[in-house]
Amino acid sequence: MNPGTIIKKEDGDDGAAPPRCYSFPPPDSPTRTTETKNEEADGDTVMTDVSSPECSRVRRTATRVVATGLTPSSTPADAVGPWIYVAAPQPRRGPQQAELARLVAEGTRALHRFENDRVTLQVQRDRAPTGAKQAATRALLRRRQELESELFVLARQTGVVSGKWMLFITADQVDEYWTLVTEATVRGELGFGAKVATDDGQGRARLIAIYTHDHEDHEDVARVLRRMVELKLVKVKEKPIYYKCDAFTHLEIMGNNPWGLKASRFSSRDVLRGES
Numbered sequence: 001m002n003p004g005t006i007i008k009k010e011d012g013d014d015g016a017a018p019p020r021c022y023s024f025p026p027p028d029s030p031t032r033t034t035e036t037k038n039e040e041a042d043g044d045t046v047m048t049d050v051s052s053p054e055c056s057r058v059r060r061t062a063t064r065v066v067a068t069g070l071t072p073s074s075t076p077a078d079a080v081g082p083w084i085y086v087a088a089p090q091p092r093r094g095p096q097q098a099e100l101a102r103l104v105a106e107g108t109r110a111l112h113r114f115e116n117d118r119v120t121l122q123v124q125r126d127r128a129p130t131g132a133k134q135a136a137t138r139a140l141l142r143r144r145q146e147l148e149s150e151l152f153v154l155a156r157q158t159g160v161v162s163g164k165w166m167l168f169i170t171a172d173q174v175d176e177y178w179t180l181v182t183e184a185t186v187r188g189e190l191g192f193g194a195k196v197a198t199d200d201g202q203g204r205a206r207l208i209a210i211y212t213h214d215h216e217d218h219e220d221v222a223r224v225l226r227r228m229v230e231l232k233l234v235k236v237k238e239k240p241i242y243y244k245c246d247a248f249t250h251l252e253i254m255g256n257n258p259w260g261l262k263a264s265r266f267s268s269r270d271v272l273r274g275e276s
Contacts, residue, residue, distance in 0.1 A: 003008040022261040071204055073175045086182045092213065100250060106154055107251045114147045114259055135241040144260055149222040155247035157218075163215035163265060164191075166226060168205040180231050181208055186202060193222050215245045215265050221269050229272070236275065240267035 033067060072084055083273055095103075125136030154165040155161055171179045178196045185194050210228065212221050221243065228234045242264035255263045 002250065003101075021071060035037065036190075039161070040194055070199055071175045072178050072196045073171055075198045077200045080198060082198055082200070083195045083261050084178075084198060085193065085195045086185050088185050088188050088191065090188060090192065092192045094162070095159040100160060103154060103158040103160050103247060107151055107247070110150050110154070111251065111254070111259055112261055114143065147259065148261060151247065151251070152245075155245065158247075160218065160247045161245075162192075162211055164211045165210040165221075165222075165241060165243050165268075167187045167208040167241055169208055170205055171203065174206045174208070177208060177233060178235060181210060183229065184231060185210075189227050212248075215243070218271075225268055225271050233269055236272055240269040242267050243271075 070084060073083060088090050090242070097184075121136060121140045121143065125133050125140070128136050167177065174196065181190065181194050181196070184190045191210050194208065194210045197207045199208040210224060212224050215221065225234065225243075229236055243266055248263060248265075253259070253261055253263055257263060
């Protein structure tokens, strides 16, 4: 199968019944700002807990929706929303709205503190003698590392620890890929859920996000990736795909962000290093 995968830098039919997919406004997403909408347009969105009680209720009652034509290549975003979701059978408790709100509020304050410190350190670097500029640069690097650690600690405290492998698939092959993802998800072979972008009319590659419970559970993250390789969703010897923490998505930390943070947690190449 020609993968037809577009990599965004930082950034079988076994006779079984079709998976149950559904599309509806996320029940527990924070209010969407202009910046969030821009991020969605860039292929990454505020996380939806696809195993929330509301999602689980819809999954149980939406019988054979796939058979009615809910496929990403032909499902318009203006009719059903930006995403089609599928959830794994295992139950999962996601973060509560208050926890998400705390993450965003405290995380935003941490980012603002860093911005202030960065300005101070940059002024010190610019005013320092030539021989002392490197010390100021190292101080700025340490401060950025402290910010990253602070955000990961906050994510753990608030329970926003999930993340997702991201595939960007050309529109002519997105249905084939999504079928593989949905079937594997409902069999419990991938993560706790997945989503795919619907057709926004702009002809862009579609994001398929495959969620895992905990970005620090490296064994589970690697297990999901290896299954993606087995399904030929990912080719080991081709360009890597990337994994992003949902906490960073909530905080709207994208590639080329003003804080100099790495938007993705790691790449498939990192995880599969040494494997053929």
